[in-house]
Amino acid sequence: MIPFQLTPFQWIVGGLLAVALVTEFLLQFFGMTRRRISLLRAAVWTAALVLILEPGLLQEIAIRLQVGRGTDFLLYLLALCFPVTGFYFLHSIEKQRQQLTRLVRELAHRNPVHVPDTTRQSD
Amino acid sequence: MKSTRINDVIATQLWVVIAAYNEAPNIASVVRGLRGEGVRNIVVVDDGSMDGTAAIATSQNVWVLQHILNRGQGAAIQTGLDFALSHGAELLVTFDADGQHSASDLSALLEPIVSDRFQVTLGSRFLGSAPGVPLLRKLLLKTAVLFTRLTTRLPLTDTHNGLRAMTRSAAGRMRITEDGMAHASELLDRLAKSDLPWCEVPVTIRYTEQSLVKGQRNRAAFEILFRMFVAKLVG
Numbered sequence: 332m333i334p335f336q337l338t339p340f341q342w343i344v345g346g347l348l349a350v351a352l353v354t355e356f357l358l359q360f361f362g363m364t365r366r367r368i369s370l371l372r373a374a375v376w377t378a379a380l381v382l383i384l385e386p387g388l389l390q391e392i393a394i395r396l397q398v399g400r401g402t403d404f405l406l407y408l409l410a411l412c413f414p415v416t417g418f419y420f421l422h423s424i425e426k427q428r429q430q431l432t433r434l435v436r437e438l439a440h441r442n443p444v445h446v447p448d449t450t451r452q453s454d
Numbered sequence: 455m456k457s458t459r460i461n462d463v464i465a466t467q468l469w470v471v472i473a474a475y476n477e478a479p480n481i482a483s484v485v486r487g488l489r490g491e492g493v494r495n496i497v498v499v500d501d502g503s504m505d506g507t508a509a510i511a512t513s514q515n516v517w518v519l520q521h522i523l524n525r526g527q528g529a530a531i532q533t534g535l536d537f538a539l540s541h542g543a544e545l546l547v548t549f550d551a552d553g554q555h556s557a558s559d560l561s562a563l564l565e566p567i568v569s570d571r572f573q574v575t576l577g578s579r580f581l582g583s584a585p586g587v588p589l590l591r592k593l594l595l596k597t598a599v600l601f602t603r604l605t606t607r608l609p610l611t612d613t614h615n616g617l618r619a620m621t622r623s624a625a626g627r628m629r630i631t632e633d634g635m636a637h638a639s640e641l642l643d644r645l646a647k648s649d650l651p652w653c654e655v656p657v658t659i660r661y662t663e664q665s666l667v668k669g670q671r672n673r674a675a676f677e678i679l680f681r682m683f684v685a686k687l688v689g
Binding site: 421425428429431432435436438439440442443444445446447448 | 499512513515517519533684
């Protein structure tokens, strides 16, 4: 992995990922982000950076796992991530919807309005 | 002719819950219709209306609760049911705010409960009458009936009819968690899973041009199906 052997794509994307990684560490250092989320993001940036700089690595993993090419391995990973992420967001949205309704209901119950009609005696 | 017992129940034990969203032109006449039948306890839940529905309802000598945000008919009905239950309601009726329901159906709806034969009664337009129902709407409703029969095993003739009555105990056991129109299906689902005795009662639904424009759109059927699917998935 010698710098002058990198392609322009690797320079650009690798550079962006390196900036993201440094930003993540700075945010963490100054306590501006939650530790667990920051570490998770940093792990994703690092993995992406390694795979961009060393594309053969993905291919090697794919061969070892006997899933064909590196792109196939990536496709399987994405196919797994998509429904997991989908369900996660669906669950989150559903939970937020229920919480919002509970809040709106609670506020409604706190301020019921009843103006008796004094002109009618039957009520 | 109404029996004295039912008159007495309507006046003392019954709470009518009306979920209203932008129903300024109808809400006063709906309340007056119920008053004409002797209903004293009425709670209107204004579901974030922007047309002054709450102000008009307030002038009608009813309880008015206001959702600061529009949360849907199911959420508004449950808000009203909770309020009525907390005020000691023994019998509860859900009633639409758009003027489609007829207050004169109340006695027939309550009779099976008052006579202690059932705990839940559901209005059925197909046992009663629904003049002016568009063909496509009728087809969709019939499909919904078929679907509900398959999924709940309840031998129903109407599914998305907002006119229903229930006892205090039944209302406590059938809490609505669906905010939107899917609450009607959810309620039937809960009814099917409970051992609550229920029956259908013939009622009249009046379709007016206004109610058809403002009421459920036909595509709502698909939204309800999707909501039911989501509720099963993550509920």
